Amino acid sequence: MTHDHDLVLRPTAAQTEAALNPPPGRTGGDLVVETLAGLGATTVFGLPGQHALGLFDAVGRSDLRYVGLRVENNAGFAADAYGRITGEAAPLLLSTGPGALTSLPALQEAAAASAPVLAICSQVPTAGLGGGRHGYLHELPDQAASFRGVVKSVHTVRSQSQIPSAIAAAWKSALTAPHGPVWVEIPQDVLNAETTLPVVTGVDAFPEELPPRPELTAVAADLLSRAERPAIIAGGGVVRADASGKLKQLAERLKAPVVTTPGGKGAFPWKHPLSLQSWIEDRHTTDFLQDADVLLVVGSGLGELSSNYHTFTPRGRVIQIEADLGKLESNHPALGIHADARLALQALLETVSERTDDTAPERVRELLAKVAARIAAQELTLEQQVLAAVRKALPADAPSFWDMTILAYWAWSAFDAKGPNRMHSAQGAGGLGYGFPAALGAAVADPTRPVLAVSGDGGALYSVAELATARQYDLDVTWLIVDDGGYGVLREYMTDAFGRTTGTELTRPDYVALAESFGVPGVRTSPEALAADLAKALAAPGPSVVVLPAVLRLFAPTHEAPAHEEPAPGSAR
Template sequence: MINDTVAATIVRYLRHFGIDTAFGIPGLYNMPLFDALRKSDMHVVTVRHEQGAAFMADGYARATGRPAAVVTLPGCGVLNAMTGLSEAYADSSPVLLLSTQVAKAHIDNDGGLLHELTGQFDVVDAVMKHSERLYAAGGTVAVCERAFQALAAGRPRPVQIELPLDVQDELVTAPESGGVRWDDRPRTELSSEAATELERALKAVAAAERPLVIAGGGVVTAAAAAELTTFAERLGAPVLTTGMGVGSIPGDHPLACGVSWIAAADVTGLVATADAVVAIGTRFNQGMTAEWGLALPETTLRIDVDAAEIERNIPTRYRVVGDAKLALAAALGHLNRSGVDRAGKPDEAMAAAQRAYVEAQHRRVGSTRPWFDALRGALPDDAVIAADMSLFWADMLGSFPVAAPRQVLFPWGMGTLGFGVPAAIGAKIGVGARSVVSIAGDGAFQFTGAELGTAVQQRLALPFVVANNNAYGMIKMQQLGKYGADIAVDLPAPDFVALATAYGAHGVRVERPEELAIALKDAFVADGPTVIEVPWGTSFARPE
């Protein structure tokens, strides 16, 4: 047993659980916690804005598959972080929020304290899987254990421990370490009913002539890409991924269809050709399903770890709650017993529909193709892309090939601007020597571009590609397409190269794709971050 402050005990338990990195800004109400962090071996990253802290923790979690911590001040501090926390919630990222509070006696009294926010706990809880306030030192162990269990079990999402200022300094006698560890987290087993339902569904799927697999983020979370790929090969089923499922099957695999996204290509023809669909770990959200307009075949099997999610959006005949890796292992066992092995060869009609969809995605790349090729050629096979909402990346994302999961990070859930810069920083801190690149438009970069200072301070060899069209380009394109005119979308951009220099980073402006490839390769081995500005033209016509 160790007698120490609550703050020090929590930090010790974080390390035992498997969290080694915290993002945040110190201040009056979290000073005890930051002092405990100072005395630990945690990697503490000082950000320029709490929104950046939340996006960095999200990027770290997506790229590594491990949780990180965000430490906020009450009121303005935690509200600043809410956009990033909302994105982590929407896209199922394991982020631990240590949200500090005013002293216990003043919580929710609206007394006019610095940073006070009446109702703060409930405001933040709206984007949390689990929230708990630590009222007294004696509850430290139990509160931490429940928080860690919530992080580790089932669908990953942010978890909050709220810490009043005075409680952080209280003394507590507690075991040296907790009982829950991230690396030992349990998988959601299939119940006997779920196993029976899976067998029923697989008999119908195996009998189908034109099966299609849809792979979502649940496949990535479960580390089930290998099982997914083998399952698709045995069925002879093309694989369509959601945005969060990118990399579930290698991008150059013959069965890979690319991404289902409303702005990439029309997926309805591909799905309509299928006489069976197996959807694994996907929310069936608006952008992935042609605004919920997909006509799924009667034989549709949905597998998801979240019992609530599996009932949402599009009804399906077969529904199995369980971990994707365990469910796919069971499915492969069924195919083995049934002797089903189509050796990766889809039905002719399905293969034609796959080719048509892939070709439509490549047409969407259009004039961006030389930049697409330069970017892919400059990136190592294991590189991570943290991309923001931008026309530059929107042209590419449907068909940009990646080799494995966790290599493309994008704000699919909230669609917020400002994700790419801090998410890339978090990812780079998490993956270390591997190459990471941020891609953003000029508008998105200006949301969180101040975090360039964080990248400089952390000495990260990290390129930030800024596609500059002096506008909120995607919105301008939509306005012009709908109304024939635009408003409030033009942005006189700063000199991004000069801005980079002012921060102590490198800066370069490129005019041609081959220059981008050279600049990226230089940036990956530089002694700090590099801003690469790409002048991106003034055409805002909607792609055909």
């Protein structure tokens, strides 16, 4: 009797001939490149360094497209965005020590946002592993240890025969739900040495599926079918799983209002009768969700932002669908379903009963009216004018990437993304400098649409070197820089908390002149002219910079709180 697992794929005659007669002059770097190509990679990001030169030489002799950025962290952000847009694992090529460590904030963001990034890094020669014996440049006692707490998995290579399997395992890990960044480490001598191994042709690494357990979805379907006031929180897991269509079907069948988290922007239609939009940082919305007798949370860990700074205390039953096991019931007791969002929503669609509830759209309208009245009472006309101008200028299908800046905080709540996987921000880990290099990665992934990046002047200073990258590759990215003379978010936080600021004010360049020095067109605009200037820049091919001098303010998320309550952390928002 033959079992499926006994079957072995036999090489064709051509494969056998090629295996027995590999072309001369190949190295360990070629094994990396051949494995990536065999897995389906077409583009790599990175920055060369001394120990990684054998890898970069192999890339230069291959059909892979290399996109080089000026700072490793920015290369990581670009790979992150490429992975989000394409759904593929984005190779990120790095060199040892300082180069590798500089990528850590980008890999942290990719981990927080479940972006599939395949980081491949060089290491000192094998004779120097362990540190101290040879004193190699860039040497660390245990380089991989610096990444274990950040990435999803670590794969160390010590011989050429390990390269294809290690990269395939890392690729599979990056693309298995929850997606995330992974780390592969290869010593310099392994990359540089000639290889007698055959050309890599038979490699695959299909990601494992993560289906829900049927007994759990049966209980969840029963709870939702019998609920009187069901509601849904949709997080980034819905977007990563490409499950927005199934979410819409389920919400309509259950007549359940849906709010999206900052990471879940666009997962549910903004103007749908059941859409609570994204006003998750709002006390009225928090009250509405707390009042649900059954709350379905899909693809969100209900962390700080998604729980309105941990002021959310549900009174009904919570059902949590989450692919990241560590986030399951990490903040609230729930019927925890460890599963990919798409597969779990499909299981619920097959088992829930349709509810009849004519009151849900009216309750949604009432809530949105309360939110609008609260914002109107805060006299934040300029902020709403600027955000509306951005939305007017940006084509509906164009993606946008937002740095940690006041306008992004507004966008988390008030910006219509016009669809899933179109609005991205650094809210996962919260580091500065994400917006522009991430937008460059998105433009590489899909050159058919313009891409918008939004930064404050503080975050922009992290990324100005990438104006050279934008020009070198002629990437169709428009960079909006809101120049308020410092770290605007921190300015507000410190003023509220301490009555004064320290370290928040910045001397900064003339961003228009700076852009033009890189050969990138720049324009200084005003709130009144922003929509027209931004639309013109987005319509023009190639990179451009639009600078808006403006001091924006954060909105307060609370309505009148009981006198005994302390303000929530981050309540300046």
